Amino acid sequence: MPDLLFRSDDSRYGLCLTEECIQRILELCSRSGGRETGGVLIGHYTESLDMAVVTTATEPPPDSKSGKNWFSRGVRGLNARLDEHWQHHQFYLGEWHLHPRDVPDPSPTDEARMGRIANLDAYECATPVLLIVGGDPEDEWLLGAYAFPAGEQRVHLRAWK
Numbered sequence: 001m002p003d004l005l006f007r008s009d010d011s012r013y014g015l016c017l018t019e020e021c022i023q024r025i026l027e028l029c030s031r032s033g034g035r036e037t038g039g040v041l042i043g044h045y046t047e048s049l050d051m052a053v054v055t056t057a058t059e060p061p062p063d064s065k066s067g068k069n070w071f072s073r074g075v076r077g078l079n080a081r082l083d084e085h086w087q088h089h090q091f092y093l094g095e096w097h098l099h100p101r102d103v104p105d106p107s108p109t110d111e112a113r114m115g116r117i118a119n120l121d122a123y124e125c126a127t128p129v130l131l132i133v134g135g136d137p138e139d140e141w142l143l144g145a146y147a148f149p150a151g152e153q154r155v156h157l158r159a160w161k
């Protein structure tokens with residue numbers, strides 16, 4: 001599987017996922033026992049600042065909670081982890097999570113959470129991205145990618161070849 005690219009129609013926002021990250025995410029999803037799971041996306045922006053390049057997808061922090069169709073990402077250990085990446089010029093870029101056997105579209109809760117992150121100084125990320133894995137992570141999986149510019153409507157990032 002090559003790296004996957006997603007872009008907004010106006011090319012202002014993009015997301016690049018390395019093969020390693022996708023494999024890692026799918027592996028975590030298939031271990032979730034039919035419940036939602038998720039984590040944080042870490043990486044950097046390209047020089048033109050229009051593409052977030054994800055180099056690390058984390059597992060759910062240990063204080064995360066989830067059910068069949070909800071996920072609350074915990075925070076334990078996350079700051080230390082982000083500080084460590086920071087030293088290697090890799091930053092918080094956004095979130096990923098699984099919608100088991102469902103469509104990879106953001107729920108109203110997802111929207112609200114991402115909006116909050118965009119406006120939170122703690123993350124220093126004005127346009128967080130959200131990657132949703134839908135379908136069956138072990139078979140026919142689907143990816144939905146979205147950017148959430150602070151104070152603006154969410155932007156759909158389409159798969160780009």
Ligand SMILES: [Zn+2]
Pocket residue numbers: 097099105106107110132
């Ligand atoms: Zn969701």
